[in-house]
Amino acid sequence: MATLFPRSIREVPVPLGLYFRPGLNDHWELLKLLTENHRDFSGLVFDAALDGRQDELRKQTLRRGLDTILDTRAMELATPSGFTGARMGLAWAGQRQHRPVDLTAQGGEDMIAQIVNHARRRAYTAVLAPSHYVMSPNDPWLPIDRDLTLELRRRLPDSGSGRVALYYPLAIPGKLLRDVEQRGALKHFLQSLPIDVLWLRISGFGSECRSVALAGYIEACRDLHTLGLPMVAEKSGTVGLALLAFGAVGGIESGVTIGETCDISHWLREPTSDSGFAPGPCVYIAELQMLLKREQAREILESRMARSLACREPTCCRHGHTDMIGSPRRHFLMTRMSEVARLGQVAPEARPNVYLDDLLRPATDRMMRILRHNLSKGTHRRLERKYDTLESWRQTLGRLSRSASAQSLARSSHRHIDIAARPSQP
Numbered sequence: 103m104a105t106l107f108p109r110s111i112r113e114v115p116v117p118l119g120l121y122f123r124p125g126l127n128d129h130w131e132l133l134k135l136l137t138e139n140h141r142d143f144s145g146l147v148f149d150a151a152l153d154g155r156q157d158e159l160r161k162q163t164l165r166r167g168l169d170t171i172l173d174t175r176a177m178e179l180a181t182p183s184g185f186t187g188a189r190m191g192l193a194w195a196g197q198r199q200h201r202p203v204d205l206t207a208q209g210g211e212d213m214i215a216q217i218v219n220h221a222r223r224r225a226y227t228a229v230l231a232p233s234h235y236v237m238s239p240n241d242p243w244l245p246i247d248r249d250l251t252l253e254l255r256r257r258l259p260d261s262g263s264g265r266v267a268l269y270y271p272l273a274i275p276g277k278l279l280r281d282v283e284q285r286g287a288l289k290h291f292l293q294s295l296p297i298d299v300l301w302l303r304i305s306g307f308g309s310e311c312r313s314v315a316l317a318g319y320i321e322a323c324r325d326l327h328t329l330g331l332p333m334v335a336e337k338s339g340t341v342g343l344a345l346l347a348f349g350a351v352g353g354i355e356s357g358v359t360i361g362e363t364c365d366i367s368h369w370l371r372e373p374t375s376d377s378g379f380a381p382g383p384c385v386y387i388a389e390l391q392m393l394l395k396r397e398q399a400r401e402i403l404e405s406r407m408a409r410s411l412a413c414r415e416p417t418c419c420r421h422g423h424t425d426m427i428g429s430p431r432r433h434f435l436m437t438r439m440s441e442v443a444r445l446g447q448v449a450p451e452a453r454p455n456v457y458l459d460d461l462l463r464p465a466t467d468r469m470m471r472i473l474r475h476n477l478s479k480g481t482h483r484r485l486e487r488k489y490d491t492l493e494s495w496r497q498t499l500g501r502l503s504r505s506a507s508a509q510s511l512a513r514s515s516h517r518h519i520d521i522a523a524r525p526s527q528p
Contacts, residue, residue, distance in 0.1 A: 118346050118446040119334055119353020119515030120439065121171070123147040128358040129159040131431040136162050140417075142439040144516045145169025145227070147355060150220065151188040160224065167519045169227050169267075174217050176200070176232030176250075177273055177303075180243075181369035193220060194232075202242045210250050218257045221266060227519050228267035229258065230301060235273040235366050239287035248294065255296040267517065270295055271336070273303040273366060280318035285325060292329055299515050300331045302351065308363025309339030309392070310491055313498035316341060320502065323350035324510050332515035337364035340391045344499060346445050347457035353515030354442070359383040359393060359434045385426055386434040387411055388441065390472075391465040392488050393434075398481045400427055407475045411468070413437070450511050454503040462499070466492045 120143040124132055132146070136159075145168045148160055164170050175192065178184025180200040189195060194216040196204060205213060213232065221229050231251045234243040251270060258266040272292070278284055279302075292300065307319060323333060323345070334353040335345050339362030342354030356362075360381065385399035386392075389411045394402070402408045403423035412423035418436040419425035426433045441461070445453050469489045473482065 115446060116514040117142075117144070117516045118442050119144045119332070119351075120442045121145050121147055121169070121334065121353060121355040122435065123149070123173075123355060123357050123361065124152075124156060124159065125149075125357060125360065126152065126155070128431060129156045131358070131429075131435065133159050133162060135432070135435060136166060140436065140439070141166050141168060142443050143168070144353060145171055147171045147173050147230070148226075150174050150192055153220075153224070160226075164225060164227065164519070169517055169519060170225075171228040171230060171269065172217075172221050172224075172226040173230045174232050176213075177234050177271065177366075178369055180234050183371055183373045184369045186373050200234075202246050205246050205250065210246065211253060214250060214253045214257060217254065222259065226266065227517075228269055228298070229254065231268055231270045231295075231297065233271050233273060235305070235370075236278075237275065238278065239284050239291065244291060248291070251295050251297065267298040268296065269299040269301045269334070270297040271301040271303045274305065275366075276304050276306040276315060276319070279304050279322045280315075282325075285322060289326065289329060292331075297331065299353075300326065300329065300333045301336055301355075302333055303336045303364055303366070305364055305366035307335075307341075308337060308365075309341050310363060310487075311341060312491065313494035316344065316495060317498050317502065320345065320348055320350040323512065327510040327512060330513075332513040334515050337361045339363060340393075341495070343391075343441055343445065343461065344457060344495065346442065347453040348499065348502060349450055349453070349509060349511040351515075352512040356438065358431050359386060362393060383430040383434075385430045386437055387426075388413075388437045388461075389465060390469055390485075390488070391461060391492060394481075394484065396427055396430070398478075398484060401478060401481050402472065403427065405475070408468075408472055415440075454499070458496070458499060458503060462492060462496050466496055 122143060124146060146163050148156055148170060150172060160170050175189050179189060179195055182199060185199040194213040217232065231254055233247040236243050255268050258268065307315060326333060332353065333351045334355055335342050335351045336355045338345060338354050339356065342356065345351045346354060382396065384393040385396055387394060387399065403412055403426065413419035413426050413433055414422065415436065419433055445456060448456050466489060469485055473485055473489065
């Protein structure tokens with residue numbers, strides 16, 4: 103009888119966190135992907151104001167063991183442009199734009215009771231704490247947000263694998279994140295919270311940021327690693343791939359072809375009348391690391407100079423650029439899942455070079471070649487601006503990748519949901 107010897111096997115890496123936030127008309131495409139068993143992402147963030155419209159998507163997401171995260175839209179309810187439309191009909195909205203005095207003592211407890219009831223009835227696996235946009239460590243919202251978070255944790259189910267996770271959105275301006283002294287005060291505040299994930303809602307940061315902001319974000323995240331919490335970058339867009347590659351965060355969140363920049367400033371302005379129509383989906387060209395309006399994408403993809411940029415993945419775009427333009431949501435979702443999975447499959451220390459060599463450098467080189475050709479004025483200007491941005495990232499991240507200093511690594515935010523332990527859904 104042959105002698106059997108134990109053989110060591112390579113540990114399966116924990117997937118990097120990837121979350122999508124479906125907008126008003128995104129649920130059908132996500133439902134279709136789930137039906138086809140494409141689920142290489144961590145979960146979905148659901149807007150409480152769209153709850154009824156996305157009910158089936160939420161149920162199907164949960165059944166497949168993915169995170170279903172409730173966004174209460176508490177931050178928006180405390181802003182002039184946020185206390186409008188469907189959000190005003192939420193059970194915890196009240197009669198006016200929220201002010202700190204409205205959510206102290208009994209007012210805060212009533213709000214949390216409504217949120218918990220909503221989360222329980224729909225079997226959400228996680229809730230974004232009802233935090234608010236703060237401008238400094240002395241902002242009057244901070245002590246109220248601490249009390250709301252403590253009360254929410256106390257009331258949420260907290261036994262066995264059916265535990266509802268609590269994610270805390272740190273909604274602050276980018277300059278506050280990059281300020282060492284003020285960031286230290288925020289760290290002290292965060293250490294007192296019973297949270298599972300730190301959700302970075304950094305206003306002004308996204309796919310059009312300059313290299314100084316990107317380097318500052320990465321440096322700040324490495325400082326925040328001492329909290330020992332997984333961290334997710336909200337609305338980080340394509341720059342989120344760089345954050346994952348350099349270990350700044352363990353997860354990224356994105357809209358479906360929109361939400362490339364976290365901009366809280368527009369919520370702070372008085373609401374203005376508009377047509378009420380949401381912008382159409384953009385087309386993601388991964389080889390250029392950018393989203394383009396359909397007309398601009400068509401101009402590039404149908405030109406002889408750039409036909410090689412068309413998607414060739416048969417499960418995504420069987421008809422190449424025609425499907426990219428005709429079904430931009432599907433193409434974006436499939437491509438972003440592939441990009442994040444690709445980074446997650448290599449060792450953390452190799453990810454910076456994979457990002458630089460396989461994604462960023464090829465994108466800037468291709469863009470430079472395209473800019474030499476005859477393009478419409480608007481498309482040329484859009485590509486030129488994006489080239490300048492990507493080239494600035496390339497130089498800065500190249501220096502970071504060669505740095506000899508020790509680099510900390512963010513914990514992954516990806517969770518495995520035990521469906522058997524979840525409460526039944528209505």
